[in-house]
Amino acid sequence: MATTMFKLSSTFINSSKNYRFVVGLINKCNFNTTNVTMRKERDTFGELDVPDDKLYGAQTVRSVMNFPIGGIEERMPYPVIVAFGILKKAAAKVNIEFGLDKKIADAIMQACDDVISGKLYREGHFPLVIWQTGSGTQSNMNTNEVISNRAIQILGGKLGSKDPVHPNDHVNKSQSSNDTYPTAMHIAVAMELRDRLMPGLVALRDTMDAKSKEFDKIIKIGRTHLMDAVPLTLGQEFSGYATQLAYSAERVCAVLPRLHYLALGGTAVGTGLNTRKGFAEKCAKEIGNLTGIPFETAPNKFEALACHDAMVEVSGALNTIAVSLMKIANDIRLLASGPRCGLAELMLPENEPGSSIMPGKVNPTQCEALTMVAAQVMGNHVACSVGGSNGHFELNVFKPMIVSNVLRSIRLIGDGCQAFNKNCAVGIKANTTQINKIMRESLMLVTALNPHIGYDKAAQIAKTAHKEGGTLKDTAIKLGILTAEQFDQWVKPEDMLGPK
Incomplete structure (x- = not known):
């Protein structure tokens, strides 16, 4: 199916009548397209067909046709869409103070709740992929169109009419893609760090700390340069791992103040054109209320739009965590090598058969999985560094790529730590017989x-x-x-x- 997608000619893709086939490839929808009824919607480039069962509009359709890259696996990350729902809800509430009709604002906020809950994401109303405009404009408009049409439904109007709720004039009021997308980036990453990364990281840190105490009296030979060295306790060795993980958590906490600055209110280039005084501050406070995170309006909106140093800093912290995890997992699997012809100082939980040809073989699979996670995170950081360095003049145009890599790193580390902790670390035992034998021979x-x-x-x-x-x-x-x-x-x- 992916091969078919990449062979589509530009003429075919840009033909409106073939849109339903293209969006089917993106969404893996029902390919019996004769059953899909369509409605007409317009953007500034003209009229396009939109599936009647979807809440997005013409700009989303045009993006699907123009960027058929990667398929559903490359869809805009779910946390970004949730973050968009949060910021649009906050903006609608604040805009009541600046003239937005309360009935329209209430409908927008109700629609935003459907975005925040994930309901509309799961139903396929957000089909766009990461690989689009580097400012994330299409995803901002995808969100505006979905919220607009959902609000229109709530108010009993006609889908696609932009009446009584307009995607630009109402949902996007006092906003630009250039300040909403970086705001969504910060909200999404801050929430995922709190909810996805820290629980796993802290759990693994606590386990390593507990193991350091459990092994405190077991004296073993140390190794430097992979060669025999002077003794230490196994507890001292594990205390090093626990401290690495404690520092990892501290590194994440250290970047949060910059991550909590929001670009919203900077609009197109950072000047705040088409906003009202106090809008940015009130929105940041409301987003904080919705998330439980102490967001603030960025003190300099030009920096907030033109670069993503805070994102690169987060990615750098994740990269350092990956370095630590690589070292810890490698040490543990080497110390557990054997059972008879390796070091065999540690005994790891036996979770599954290890070989399709060697009976009875059990491998350190959790260590292997964690080292692969670490390698991927290191690669993601390279991409984030390249993206962060390409903030030309007033706008960085690598936003979707940067945030998708940061979110993937968070997800991999958080889940990787949870799995490694549950299926390996808590069950590690010391092989004191082997440890004492090696000690005597050193x-x-x-x-x-x-x-x-x-x-x-x-x-x-x-x-x-x-x-x-x-x-x-x-x-x-x-x-x-x-x-x-x-x-x-x-x-x-x-x-x-x-x-x-």
Whole structure:
């Protein structure tokens, strides 16, 4: 089906009579298009057919025809549409103070509730894909048309008539795509950080903290450069993971003040043309009331429209979290490697068969999934960085791509942390038998002798023991450097875990 879409000629796509086939490809609708009745709607370019069962209008249809890119999988993210519903509801309420008829405003707000609930998104009234104008104008107009027609329904009018509720004059009153879309970006990302990312991240942090306490008395050999090093406790090792995740949560919180600034009220280029004094501030406050997030009007609307540094900053925080998750997941799967020919210091929950050819094999699949999530988030950040750097003059025109990648990263990290925590982290156990065996065989315990016999003699003991396959103690005695009593007194792993 996707192949068919990409082979459509521009002549075919731009023919209004073939619109229903194109929108079918986008929405995966019923392809028996003879049963679809159509109505006529107009935009400034002319008249187009619109399905009678859809609330969008001519501008949405034209965008579907002009941008048949990627299909339903590339549809504008649901959180963005919800955010549009929130900001349009807030604007309608505030606009009552600035002359909008209360009956019309009430109908608009009721229509917005259907957008916010997801009902109209699920019913296919928002078919547009990310790959459209870089300002998100078509999605703003898609929202205006849907809310306008839903409000018209509520008031008993005729779909597509733009009467008594006009998509531009009423739903989009005191607004521009250039300030509404970046506002929707900030609302959507702030809500998803709170509702999708933080629960999973905090849960995993808490589990790692609990494991660090559970493993606090288990002494193991450390590794630097992938080589044996001095001892530490398994709890100390896990405390590092817990702290990484704690810092990850702090990084997210640190970017929120910039994310809470809203562009609404800047209109086309940031000057606020066609708004009234106080509109921006009142809208930000109302959006805060609707979301429970302390949004404010951006102090400089020119910055808010022309660039998306706050989004790149959020993406950067997500990228850093991905780096942390990659390290943690890799450490855990390496420490669990085995069961007989690897390190095997950890035992992971066995969730599913691991091989179609090797019976009994169980793989660290949760670690693998989390590392793939981390890799994808890192790639998303590259795209966000490129998009953020392309804010030319008064408007950035990579908005849909930026926000879709940020939202995907949030979703992947949040869900990835939840799955890893539930299906792996909480069930991690220490293999103390293997940990103690490796500890006894380590040559790096010789480091404890440095203060007593000096670096050179300690190195001589370690190298000789390694070459001859002996133990540190036997080698030290054989070389005449130490007595058995001295070795036992000075080489105690439990005394090597911190400063004296």
